[in-house]
Amino acid sequence: MLNFASDNESPVHPKVMASLQKANEGFVKSYGEDEITAKVREQLQTLFGPEAKSFLSFNGTGGNIIGLQALAKPYSAIYCSAEAHTLLDECGAVGKHAGAQLIGIPCKNGKIDPEQLEQTIRSGRGIHSTKPGVLSIAQTTERGTTYSREELNILISIARENGLKVHMDGARLANAAAFMGTRDLKAITADQGVDVLTFGGTKNGLMMGEAVVLISPEAAEDFAFVHKQGLQLASKNRYMAAQFEAYLDQDLWYENAQTANRMAQRLWNGLSKISAVELSVPLEGNCLFVKWNQEIHNRLKGNVRYHYWTPEIFEARLVTSFCTSEAMVDEMIALVSDAAV
DSSP states (O other), X not given: OEEOSOGGGSOOOHHHHHHHHHHOSXXXXXXXXXXXXXXXXXXXXXXXXXTOEEEEESSHHHHHHHHXXXXXXXXXXXXXXXXXXXXXSSTTHHHHHHOOEEEEEOEETTEEOHHHHHHHHTTOOGGGSOEEEEEEEESSOTTSOOOOHHHHHHHHHHHHHTTOEEEEEETTHHHHHHHHTOOOTTTTTGGGTOSEEEEEOGGGTOSSOEEEEEOSXXXXXXXXXXHHHTTOXXXXXXXXXXXXXXXXXXXXXXXXXXXXXXHHHHHHHHHTTSTTOEEOSOOOSSEEEEEOOHHHHHHHTTTEEOEEEEGGGTEEEEEOOTTOOHHHHHHHHHHHHHHTO
């Protein structure tokens, strides 16, 4: 069966698996005191700037929770897209563990509407409302779109004008960077004014793991305790770090994301020639949102795994990964073409 369901379902990159095997030798210090973890921290500083402090987490939800805890108080309001993963797909974890309130802002194609953001921030009732505290931005968004530098600047300027800190959910940050054509992650995060971000690995070739990167010195203060209390400190941290060592070496993260994005574009280039298929969201990464009819969906069942994202309008989400091949893409195009006849 062809799989375009999620990059979460892809295998581990061979270089990452080899790095894990290499790390599996002898006894080393635990809880992040090992040499591999130290090297990864240096690698992440090279990517995000010399002041960046980094901690590894088991998954994106864990990374988002502790990252937001570094910025928010229990009485804080955290503003995010109305379609944000933190709001809709993390089982209320941020509210439970950080105590803060997530507030969804109307968006278009996953991107937060600046006017709506400013209006919502200023609509509070003082002590009777949660205090404006954090703006959380997903890059790429849940609809696969990528904020441009200009769009980020507008949103972050609004945040700063209103005294907010800025968090970035970068589960697919690598795909955003590849779409923007830059390997300079500092330029599209720290230099834009992001205080804390998660740098995704699981969706882009790792077995598990994200890196929580703290740019703001204030956010980094005592974060080691947040990391531990938040259940994200692995005792055998070398195995988390070994994955990132390979991932960051020679920009494997970028190479993987480029491949995934390129395969998504190839898929759309083929599907766009089929009159029964319509692109419903701009393609700006590795997530392709298309509309087709129920007949196509029925005929693909059993041959292709993907998410029927919005069934009432026959919208499907197709996701490519670093290991999606041209042959897989071409076979998918052929199946849809035959189903559309």
